[in-house]
Amino acid sequence: MSFISHSYWTTQQYAATQMSPERLHQVQQQRLRQFLQTTRTHSTYYREKFRHIDTECIDLAEYPVTTKSEMMAHFDQVVTDPGITRKGIEEFIADIRNVRQRFLGKYAVAHTSGSQGQPALIVQNQQELDLLFAFQMTRGNLEYQGALRLLRGACNLWNPTRLAVLINQQGFFPSAWIWQHLPKFMHHFMRFLFVPANDPDLIAKLNAFSPAVLSATPTSLDLLALKIDQLRFPRLRQVVTWSETLTPKARGRIHAAFRTPVMDNYASGECLFMTNGCSTSTGAHINADWVILEVVDENNRPVPPGQMGHKVLMTNLANTVQPFIRYEISDRLVMATEPCGCGNRLPRIETIMGRAADFFWVATSSGYRPLTTYPFQHAFDYLREVREWQAEQVERNRIIVRLEPIPGTTTDLDLARRRLDERLAITGLQHELQISFEVVPRLKTDAHTSKFRRMISRVGVPEDLDAALKNIATNDPQP
Ligand SMILES: [Zn+2]
Known part of the structure; x- marks a missing residue:
């Protein structure tokens, strides 16, 4: 045209x-x-x-x-x-x-x-x-x-x-x-x-x-x-x-x-x-x-x-x-x-x-930042021997990654870690996080909802950030 x-x-x-x-x-x-x-x-x-x-x-x-x-x-x-x-x-x-x-x-x-x-x-x-x-x-x-x-x-x-x-x-x-x-x-x-x-x-x-x-x-x-x-x-x-x-x-x-x-x-x-x-x-x-x-x-x-x-x-x-x-x-x-x-x-x-808003709030020297599901997905979705993955935020900047291999295959953990580091480098969070890996035969579903979740946070939204966000709402000038 x-x-x-x-x-x-x-x-x-x-x-x-x-x-x-x-x-x-x-x-x-x-x-x-x-x-x-x-x-x-x-x-x-x-x-x-x-x-x-x-x-x-x-x-x-x-x-x-x-x-x-x-x-x-x-x-x-x-x-x-x-x-x-x-x-x-x-x-x-x-x-x-x-x-x-x-x-x-x-x-x-x-x-x-x-x-x-x-x-x-x-x-x-x-x-x-x-x-x-x-x-x-x-x-x-x-x-x-x-x-x-x-x-x-x-x-x-x-x-x-x-x-x-x-x-x-x-x-x-x-x-x-x-x-x-x-x-x-x-x-x-x-x-x-x-x-x-x-x-x-x-x-x-x-x-x-x-x-x-x-x-x-x-x-x-x-x-x-x-x-x-x-x-x-x-x-x-x-x-x-x-x-x-x-x-x-x-x-x-x-x-x-x-x-x-x-x-x-x-x-x-x-x-x-x-x-x-x-x-x-x-x-x-x-x-x-x-x-x-x-x-x-x-x-x-x-x-x-x-x-x-x-x-x-x-x-x-x-x-x-x-x-x-x-x-x-x-x-x-x-x-x-x-x-x-x-x-x-x-x-x-x-x-x-139903749109996934799964992410972790992590701390950096310049304040809190969301860590979305994308670096994990991009790192693991195309590792052929990984059937499924899950990330659990156990402390603000400490994350456990669990990989479930396709039965009968061996997971190359070094490769998985390298792939994740590459993706985290793009987000600038590579050196902020302490990440450990586990290989498990079967990932668990959520005990309450029985749904499988890839991103699980045990720490939630930081209290001071939560207060700051609430503050924006209460100062609403109603334009
Ligand atoms: Zn309309």
């Missing part, structure tokens, strides 16, 4: 937020029909899986669900480009230097966190990336909304939106790598600052950049809020959160500190553009013209709005290279029952539960 047609296409992406539910359904069903046909033509796995279903059928309830383990077991037959293989992608992402590259020169690839036991490999096509950025610029951007949006869209060419993103980790994790693949035309509309959340010069860099939109995880924003008196953000219009659950308390604190609307984007690695946050309410609006989310119970029966589902079935209408059709995501959602007051007519998820 040329710059002009690309820009025009981007501005058109606002339209669905104003569609009637009937019109939206029509658009969605047209895309679904085409998507199912394309998938059945080009994916040998789905063609076989759906062989008993009429080729004209677009009633999703007739289609069987897809699980992550199924997707990974049949990966090479699921994907629609015969050049893509699971082995090829695993080799590609094993080399961190590839993080800025496209797989086969055209696909962005990532792996998910594997919080349910096994990481999923994900291949994104250009359409998925274009939609992600177009939605962020239009549906997720308060500057763009309102009656003057087209004029504002044009004005962005002269006065681009300034977006600062605090990145938590490097690697092939969806939230980090995605920024490496920004379409070039976006740079005409937006100015970007990507800065690691643990950069020692974070505040100076943010102040110099002066963001209009600040995008980070709730944890990073909490930490930044503690230094609010050092921040100079005269342009700041909105804060965008992602990745972790945004609790009402955290939302209150962040809103009080930054005095702007807080927009909570909810997505998964399997569909990055799934929602954009709402400026007036909790939760997020589903980009339902391009993704279908079914909130269901344990037996895949629909759960009505206002009630908490057990899981979500996701159908991503944009990704034709690795089709996700009624793909199980274990997040628990409640859909809103009323139209939203913000003016966006797309369906709104009211409550989002």
Whole structure:
């Protein structure tokens, strides 16, 4: 696409937020029909899986669900480009230097966190990336909304939106790598600052950049809020959160500190553009013209709005290279029952539960820092003989790592330790922590919930940090 047609296409992406539910359904069903046909033509796995279903059928309830383990077991037959293989992608992402590259020169690839036991490999096509950025610029951007949006869209060419993103980790994790693949035309509309959340010069860099939109995880924003008196953000219009659950308390604190609307984007690695946050309410609006989310119970029966589902079935209408059709995501959602007051007519998820916010607070010479699950995942997920791992914070800076080998294999502890050291070096925590390793035949589940947890803290949030965070909330000026 040329710059002009690309820009025009981007501005058109606002339209669905104003569609009637009937019109939206029509658009969605047209895309679904085409998507199912394309998938059945080009994916040998789905063609076989759906062989008993009429080729004209677009009633999703007739289609069987897809699980992550199924997707990974049949990966090479699921994907629609015969050049893509699971082995090829695993080799590609094993080399961190590839993080800025496209797989086969055209696909962005990532792996998910594997919080349910096994990481999923994900291949994104250009359409998925274009939609992600177009939605962020239009549906997720308060500057763009309102009656003057087209004029504002044009004005962005002269006065681009300034977006600062605090990145938590490097690697092939969806939230980090995605920024490496920004379409070039976006740079005409937006100015970007990507800065690691643990950069020692974070505040100076943010102040110099002066963001209009600040995008980070709730944890990073909490930490930044503690230094609010050092921040100079005269342009700041909105804060965008992602990745972790945004609790009402955290939302209150962040809103009080930054005095702007807080927009909570909810997505998964399997569909990055799934929602954009709402400026007036909790939760997020589903980009339902391009993704279908079914909130269901344990037996895949629909759960009505206002009630908490057990899981979500996701159908991503944009990704034709690795089709996700009624793909199980274990997040628990409640859909809103009323139209939203913000003016966006797309369906709104009211409550989002289940996103992993697993991390440890550890002490450093410059204050407390969150240690997320990522360094561990990246170190251990691709050690072939490690079936599962678990990290337990037994003292503030003392952690026990337990590795469960695949039966019949031997775990190379030196290699595991080296891999973890490499990942911790990136976070700057390598020399702050005392880490010991254990190899166990079987990792234990939580005695109370009988769920398996990879990150267990025996020490919790430090008391002085807890008090400081509470202090932000009680000083709420209610802007
Ligand atoms: Zn809304």
